[in-house]
Amino acid sequence: MLIFTFILLPIISALILILYERINSESGSLITFATTLINLSLSVLLLFILNGGQMVYHFGGWPAPIGISLVLDSFSLLMLFVINLVSCVSMLYSIDYIKHYDSRTKFFILNLFLIAGLNGVVLAGDIFNLYVFLEIIAFASYALIAFGLGKEDMEASIRYQVIGTIGSFFIFFGIGFLYSVTGSLDLADISKIIYQSASTNRAILFAIPFLLFGFSLKAALVPFHAWLPDAHPTAPAPVSAMLSGVVIKVSGIYGIVRIFFSVTGVSPTLLNILLYAGFISIFFGAFAALYQNDFKRILAYSSISQIGYIMLGIGIGTPLGYAGALLHILNHAAFKSLYFMVAGSVDYATGTRDIRKLGGLSKKLPVTFLASISSSLSLAGIPPFGGFFSKFIIILALVKAGKITLSILIILSFLLTLAYFLKIQGKVFLRSQNSELYPNIKEVPYSMRLAMIIMAIMCLGLGLGFPWVLKIIINSAVHIFSNGVGYGNIISGL
Amino acid sequence: MGTLIYISSFLLFLIGLYCVVVKNNLIKIIIGIKIMGYGVCLFYIMISYKSNAIAPIVLKDAKNYTDPYPHAIIPAIMAASFAAMILMLATSIRLYEKHKTLDMSKIKELKG
Amino acid sequence: MPRVIKILTNYVIGPIITFGVYIFIFGHLLPGEGFDGGMIVASILILCIIVYGKDEMEKRISVNTAVLISVLSAIIFIIIGFVGMAGLRMEHKYFLDNFLPQGSFSHLFSGGIVPILNILVGFSVAFGFYAIFAYLSEYKTEE
Amino acid sequence: MFEILIIVFLVFILIAAVAAVEMKDLLSSIMALSVVGFGLVIIFIFLAAPEVVSAQLIVEMLCFVSLVVVVNKTSKTDETKLYSMREISPVSAGLFFAIIFIIFGLWGIKGLPPFGEPVMKVSSIYIQKVISEIGAKNIVTAILMDFRAFNTLIEVILLITLFVGVATILRKKGRKDAESN
Numbered sequence: 001m002l003i004f005t006f007i008l009l010p011i012i013s014a015l016i017l018i019l020y021e022r023i024n025s026e027s028g029s030l031i032t033f034a035t036t037l038i039n040l041s042l043s044v045l046l047l048f049i050l051n052g053g054q055m056v057y058h059f060g061g062w063p064a065p066i067g068i069s070l071v072l073d074s075f076s077l078l079m080l081f082v083i084n085l086v087s088c089v090s091m092l093y094s095i096d097y098i099k100h101y102d103s104r105t106k107f108f109i110l111n112l113f114l115i116a117g118l119n120g121v122v123l124a125g126d127i128f129n130l131y132v133f134l135e136i137i138a139f140a141s142y143a144l145i146a147f148g149l150g151k152e153d154m155e156a157s158i159r160y161q162v163i164g165t166i167g168s169f170f171i172f173f174g175i176g177f178l179y180s181v182t183g184s185l186d187l188a189d190i191s192k193i194i195y196q197s198a199s200t201n202r203a204i205l206f207a208i209p210f211l212l213f214g215f216s217l218k219a220a221l222v223p224f225h226a227w228l229p230d231a232h233p234t235a236p237a238p239v240s241a242m243l244s245g246v247v248i249k250v251s252g253i254y255g256i257v258r259i260f261f262s263v264t265g266v267s268p269t270l271l272n273i274l275l276y277a278g279f280i281s282i283f284f285g286a287f288a289a290l291y292q293n294d295f296k297r298i299l300a301y302s303s304i305s306q307i308g309y310i311m312l313g314i315g316i317g318t319p320l321g322y323a324g325a326l327l328h329i330l331n332h333a334a335f336k337s338l339y340f341m342v343a344g345s346v347d348y349a350t351g352t353r354d355i356r357k358l359g360g361l362s363k364k365l366p367v368t369f370l371a372s373i374s375s376s377l378s379l380a381g382i383p384p385f386g387g388f389f390s391k392f393i394i395i396l397a398l399v400k401a402g403k404i405t406l407s408i409l410i411i412l413s414f415l416l417t418l419a420y421f422l423k424i425q426g427k428v429f430l431r432s433q434n435s436e437l438y439p440n441i442k443e444v445p446y447s448m449r450l451a452m453i454i455m456a457i458m459c460l461g462l463g464l465g466f467p468w469v470l471k472i473i474i475n476s477a478v479h480i481f482s483n484g485v486g487y488g489n490i491i492s493g494l
Numbered sequence: 495m496g497t498l499i500y501i502s503s504f505l506l507f508l509i510g511l512y513c514v515v516v517k518n519n520l521i522k523i524i525i526g527i528k529i530m531g532y533g534v535c536l537f538y539i540m541i542s543y544k545s546n547a548i549a550p551i552v553l554k555d556a557k558n559y560t561d562p563y564p565h566a567i568i569p570a571i572m573a574a575s576f577a578a579m580i581l582m583l584a585t586s587i588r589l590y591e592k593h594k595t596l597d598m599s600k601i602k603e604l605k606g
Numbered sequence: 607m608p609r610v611i612k613i614l615t616n617y618v619i620g621p622i623i624t625f626g627v628y629i630f631i632f633g634h635l636l637p638g639e640g641f642d643g644g645m646i647v648a649s650i651l652i653l654c655i656i657v658y659g660k661d662e663m664e665k666r667i668s669v670n671t672a673v674l675i676s677v678l679s680a681i682i683f684i685i686i687g688f689v690g691m692a693g694l695r696m697e698h699k700y701f702l703d704n705f706l707p708q709g710s711f712s713h714l715f716s717g718g719i720v721p722i723l724n725i726l727v728g729f730s731v732a733f734g735f736y737a738i739f740a741y742l743s744e745y746k747t748e749e
Numbered sequence: 750m751f752e753i754l755i756i757v758f759l760v761f762i763l764i765a766a767v768a769a770v771e772m773k774d775l776l777s778s779i780m781a782l783s784v785v786g787f788g789l790v791i792i793f794i795f796l797a798a799p800e801v802v803s804a805q806l807i808v809e810m811l812c813f814v815s816l817v818v819v820v821n822k823t824s825k826t827d828e829t830k831l832y833s834m835r836e837i838s839p840v841s842a843g844l845f846f847a848i849i850f851i852i853f854g855l856w857g858i859k860g861l862p863p864f865g866e867p868v869m870k871v872s873s874i875y876i877q878k879v880i881s882e883i884g885a886k887n888i889v890t891a892i893l894m895d896f897r898a899f900n901t902l903i904e905v906i907l908l909i910t911l912f913v914g915v916a917t918i919l920r921k922k923g924r925k926d927a928e929s930n
Contacts, residue, residue, distance in 0.1 A: 004701060011906055012684060018677045018913065022670055059899040060690070060703050065871055066878070068899045102922040106913060113910040120903065128567060132903050135574060136910055139581065143914030146585060148924040151592045155601055157918075158585045162523055165578060166514060169530045172571070173507065173537065180541040180861050183870030185563070193870075206857020496863035499752070502759040504854045506766055506785075512843045513770040521775050521820060525782050528812065529766050532789055535801070543796040545751075545865030550888040551637055551799075552880055559876060559888065560797045561867040566892040569641040569804035570904040573731065576808045577911040580738055583819040584918045587745060590823040629803070634885035637799030639893060640901070645807040652811065656818075673912065680905050687902070701899070720885045720894040723901065727894075730905050734912050735811070743818060745919045 003057045003070045005042065006080065006119040010035055014112035021105040028108040029095040036088040036115065043084045046077060052476035054490060056125065064125070064492050065189040071125035071491055074476035078326060079122045079254055081473070082333045085458070086245045087115045093341050093451035094238035096444070097348060101236065107147060114140035114242065118250050125491065127175055127263075128185045134171065134218070134251050138164045141247055144239045145231050156230040163227045167217030170210050171255070177207035178263075191263040191488035204264060211259055212273070219252020221311065222281040225304050229288075232300035233353060237344020240296060244303040245337035249329055253310055262480070262487035271317045278311025279406065286416035295343045295353045295428065298420055299336065302379070305417070306332045312410070313394045314481075316401050322481040323474050324393035330473070331378060331386040331462055338375040338455040342368050345444040345452065346428060355424065359431040364441040369429050371452035376421040378459045381414060386462030500540060506533030520586045520596040524579060531575040538564040615657045622650045630728030634720045640727025647728070648735035655736075660744050667733075669740045676734040679726040686719060686726075752864070755795050762788040775820050783813040800889050 013035045017028045055072040058064065072080075091111065098104045117136030124130035142164070146157035179185055181203045182193040194204060220228040228248075232240040256274070260266050285305025292298045310332070313325025345368045346361065347353050362369040378385035381392075391414070398407035443449070462469060480487070510533060513526030542561035550562035586596060593601050629636070630643025655663050690703035762785050769781035786809030793802045862868050875892055885891040893901050 008684065012681075015677050015681050015684075015909070018673065018909070022674070059701055060895065062896055066874055067896055101924055103917070103920055106917045106920070109913050110910065110917065113906065113913070116906070126900070129900055129903065132570075132900065132907060135578075136903070136907050139578065139907065139910050139914055142581060142585075143910075143917045146588075146918050149588065149918070149920075149922070150924060154585055154589045154592060158520065158582065158589060161578075161582050161585065162514065162527070165527050165575075165582075166511070166530070169507070169527075169534055172534050176534065176537050176541065177857075177861070179538075179564070180868065183868035183872075185871070189871075202857050202860030204860070206853065206860065209853075497858050497861045499756065499759070499864050500858045500861060501851075501854065502756075502763065504851070504858070505763055508847050508850060509763070509766045509770060512847055515843050516840050517770070519775070521816070521823075522770070522778065524816075525769055525778055528782060529769065529785065532766075532785060535805075536789060536792070539793055539796050539798050539801055540864070541861075542798070542867055543865065544867055544869075547797065549637060549797045549799050550876075552876075552886045552888060561869050561872045562875060562888040562892055563869075563872045565798050565800050565889045566897065568798075568801050569639055570893075570901070570907075572801075572804050572808045573641050573645065574904065574907050574911070576812055577735075577738060577908055577915075579812060580742060580815055581911055581914055581918070583815060584742060584745075584915050587819060587822055588918060596824050634887050634890045634894070637887060637889075638803070639800045639890055641904075642800055642803040642807065645804065645811070649807050649811055652814065656814070673916075676912070677909060680902075680909060683902055683905065687898070718883060718885075718895065719898075720883065720891055723894040723898060724890060727901060727905060731908060734908050738912050738915050739811075739815065741915050741919045742815060745822075 003055060003072050003123060004059075006039055006084075006123060007070075007116050009038060010112040010116035010119070014109050014116070017105055017109045017112065021109070024105075026104050028105040029091070029098070032108040032112055033088070033091045033095065035112065036084060036091045039115070039119070040084040040088040043077070043080045046072070047081060047472065050074070050077060051472065052479070056491060065184050065186045068129055069125040069186070070123045071187070072123060073480055073487075073491075074473075075257070075326075075480040076122040076254075078330070078473050078477045079250060080119065082330060083115070083118045083122065083246050083250065086242060086333050086337045087111070087118070089451045089455050089458075090238035090241045090245075090337060090341070092454070093241070093344070093448050094236070095447040097237055097344055097448055100348070101147060107144070107236070110140045110144050110147075111239075111242075114144065114247075118246060121250050122254060125187055126185055127178065127187055127190065127259075130187075130255070130258075131168070131172060131175055134255070135168060137247055137251050138168060138218075141239070141243060145235045145243075147236055147239065148234060150234065152230075153234040156227075156234045160227045160231045163217060163224070167214045167224075170214030170217065174207045174210035174214060177203045177210070187258070187263055188488040188491035191265075191485050192492060194264055195485045195488060199265060208260070208264060208270070212256070212270070215252055215255040215259070216277065219248055219256070219307060219311075220304055221252075221277045221307070222284050222304070225281065225284075228304060229297050229300045232303070232340075233294050233296035237340055237347065240300075241337035241340040241344070244300065244340065245333040248303065248307060249310070249333065253307070253314070253329070257314065257481070262485065265485045268317070271315050273315075274311050275315025278308040278313075278315055279409075281305060281308035282312065282410070282413050283416070284308075286413055286420065289420040290416070290423070293354055293356055295346060295355050295358075295424065296340065298355075298424060299339055299343060302417065302420060303336055305413070306336065306379075309391065309394060313397065316394075316397045316403075318397055318401055319478050319482055320393060320400060321397035322478045323470070324390055324397050326474050326477050327386075327393060327469070328390035330469070331390045331459075334455060334459045334462055335375040335378040335385075335387060338371055338452060338459060339379065341448070341452050341455065342372040342375065345448050348444050348448070349441050355427040358428045360429070361441070362429040365443055367449045367452060368444060371456045372425065372429060374456035374459050376425055378463065380418045380421045384460065384463050386459055386466070389463060389466045500537065503533045503537035503540060506530075506536060509533075518597050518599045520589070520598060523598070524582050524586070527582070528575075528579060531572075535568050535572060538568055611657055615653060619650060619654065623647060626650065626732070627728075630724050631721070633724040633728070640724045641731055643724075644728040644731025645735060647732035648739075651732070651736040652739045655739060655743055660740065663740070667736065669737050672733040672737040672740070676730040676732075676737065679730040683723060683726045683730075686722065690719070751795070755792060758788055758792050758795070762792070775824075776817070779813065779816045779820065782816075783809055786812065
């Protein structure tokens with residue numbers, strides 16, 4: 001099967017759009033939506049064909065350690081499905097949302113390059129190729145955050161650029177250490193060499209903090225989260241939906257899992273670092289979200305705390321913890337991108353994001369209200385919706401791993417998430433109409449409503465179809481974590 | 495003097511990191527990032543050096559060459575980090591036009 | 607710009623452009639790469655922007671044609687990849703495969719698709735950096 | 750004798766880098782930055798890397814030119830911040846963090862292969878294959894365009910995203926109803 005269509009299709013359509021932009025600089029939405037739809041259907045097709053197996057594609061006919069190869073195993077297939085789902089829905093959403101902005105084709109070109117970079121990181125079998133795709137994601141999202149050319153957009157973009165470049169240089173320095181000790185750049189090759197001869201080499205132990213520092217900078221874990229709360233509110237809604245739904249997970253968590261679980265092998269101290277980093281970011285994000293008045297800033301801080309849940313799940317170290325973390329990646333991508341779309345349509349209809357001025361929109365914006373109910377219930381973890389199951393599995397894994405005090409504190413953190421979700425729902429939708437400021441609010445256009453409905457159904461479907469989701473997607477992905485460094489023998493065997 | 499020489503690229507990296515963390519002026523931050531980039535590229539080329547070996551051009555009698563792998567990687571990364579620096583300069587021009595100052599501490603207070 | 611610089615650049619442009627184009631055409635024989643040759647050509651074009659001023663250069667090479675050339679050469683790069691996949695040589699069926707004959711060792715037409723890709727990367731990088739610098743210099747901050 | 754020359758230039762570059770960081774006036778710190786760049790060019794000549802020499806030379810020139818163009822467009826005045834009290838805390842934190850990093854680095858660098866002997870596991874295969882199967886004289890270009898051709902394609906795509914990115918940031922109008930900003 002041709003795995004490289006996930007990367008080349010967006011690139012080709014983006015290049016065509018650059019040529020087309022000279023003729024009509026306001027079009028391009030249909031080509032983008034068609035590309036993401038093809039990619040989504042391809043990834044769903046692969047979900048059914050490839051249950052648990054691996055797929056490798058060598059470029060130029062050279063075998064693995066010499067040429068470049070794309071590797072698709074079940075964990076990257078799960079991430080591929082998340083990427084293409086969120087990008088397809090956000091492109092549908094942005095067909096009408098982007099009417100507020102100027103020179104729209106550039107927005108779609110940059111989004112296509114962003115999607116190509118995301119698919120590339122997930123499929124890369126070569127560690128330097130993975131770094132170049134990380135840079136494509138970073139540069140595309142720098143320009144997308146600054147798309148509005150406003151005073152805050154520029155400041156948020158420059159801050160994200162500085163922190164993102166530092167993260168990239170740390171990762172590149174770590175790759176340099178890996179190359180100089182092992183002599184090859186292929187992921188499977190490096191993991192085999194490290195596993196056989198160099199697992200206690202000082203340089204590898206010295207490279208691990210560099211890589212961890214770089215990837216956690218990109219995943220916005222607590223000590224390095226400074227750029228996230230500024231980057232999200234000012235970015236256009238589909239971009240911030242992609243950013244917090246997918247980009248943080250792919251360039252942060254996927255990098256940590258792929259490099260540390262499959263290549264250098266994970267040590268108990270590293271797992272504990274991930275566990276407590278996740279724990280701190282849960283509480284930091286939740287507390288900070290309580291004191292914000294900007295709709296999207298609350299969501300940005302809640303993204304930090306939800307990423308903390310995923311880190312917590314990975315940090316536990318047991319297969320149950322991995323299953324909970326992976327399921328939460330899927331659920332968080334669904335409900336957080338939906339909630340950002342809801343925030344975007346409230347911003348589109350009323351023109352402001354300050355929840356103090358908003359109120360009583362449930363009657364004026366019925367579809368948006370319905371979608372916000374589905375996403376906030378899933379965020380808070382109410383049973384029929386997806387969010388409940390992933391958090392429940394993480395709690396179960398914590399209890400089984402014997403960390404009782406931690407699990408009690410995590411249950412307390414549920415109340416915090418409940419608190420800030422009630423704050424948003426109450427102030428924005430349910431409160432009596434206090435604002436004669438916005439007399440002529442009319443419902444958002446069709447494509448935005450359709451996108452929100454699709455994502456709301458997805459949130460509900462992940463909850464109701466939970467046993468099927470667990471069996472098809474999650475179980476095979478958990479093996480990637482458990483067999484760890486065996487990744488090298490399996491992949492180079494193909 | 496086996497591996498001590500690598501410390502120089504490591505120091506260059508740290509000087510760049512120090513400049514980015516401490517300085518407030520935007521152009522100084524961009525200079526700090528440029529120095530970090532030089533440090534990393536220097537590290538890659540120092541790895542690939544082989545004593546008494548010639549440059550990786552195939553000659554009839556030559557037997558050992560320096561490691562050609564990082565030489566293929568570094569020019570592309572240099573071009574990318576140069577273009578990234580122009581992206582940062584473009585954003586700082588726009589920032590200067592809106593905020594009339596390039597001092598990040600003042601810009602942060604303005605946002606409130 | 608004072609006249610003496612204008613006259614000097616008239617003389618300098620010819621040799622440097624040929625040097626840059628020489629590097630990425632003979633890239634597979636001599637120590638040159640697509641990226642280096644492209645950047646040499648880009649640096650001389652940027653010198654023309656500074657010396658002759660942007661509107662003068664706009665008449666010769668407009669920013670749109672520069673972006674057009676750099677994107678077209680990237681598209682041709684992908685097309686060559688797909689041609690390789692079509693499998694002219696039976697056993698090779700992969701994207702970006704070296705399908706052209708190997709040619710004699712140290713002559714111009716040796717090394718399969720390596721020289722062609724080198725030239726394409728050279729053009730794409732040269733006109734791309736020219737376009738990026740044209741954007742930077744034409745932007746006037748409204749005082 | 751050869752390595753001593755490299756060490757002399759490395760020390761020279763470190764001093765120039767510290768100068769570039771600490772100088773007050775922007776234009777002179779850009780000048781110090783280009784001293785670091787061109788010193789690096791000389792070191793790459795010693796380390797027998799011809800492609801990287803030309804790449805670094807040109808990138809350094811373009812970087813110097815664009816920095817000066819931008820500084821002329823914005824604030825030519827030097828950096829306004831003097832060493833006030835507020836400055837001391839990040840400086841001391843930065844220095845303390847740097848010292849820990851250097852000590853850990855000294856310990857970690859011992860694990861790397863010594864300076865003159867690179868582990869050429871994959872590159873030795875490349876050198877044999879270039880002569881036998883590809884026939885291009887320049888191994889680096891053969892690696893770049895044949896063994897890792899997909900990587901070069903992605904680098905070109907990376908540069909094109911940056912060109913579009915700069916074009917979006919420097920365009921005339923952004924948001925139509927710029928209500929808040």
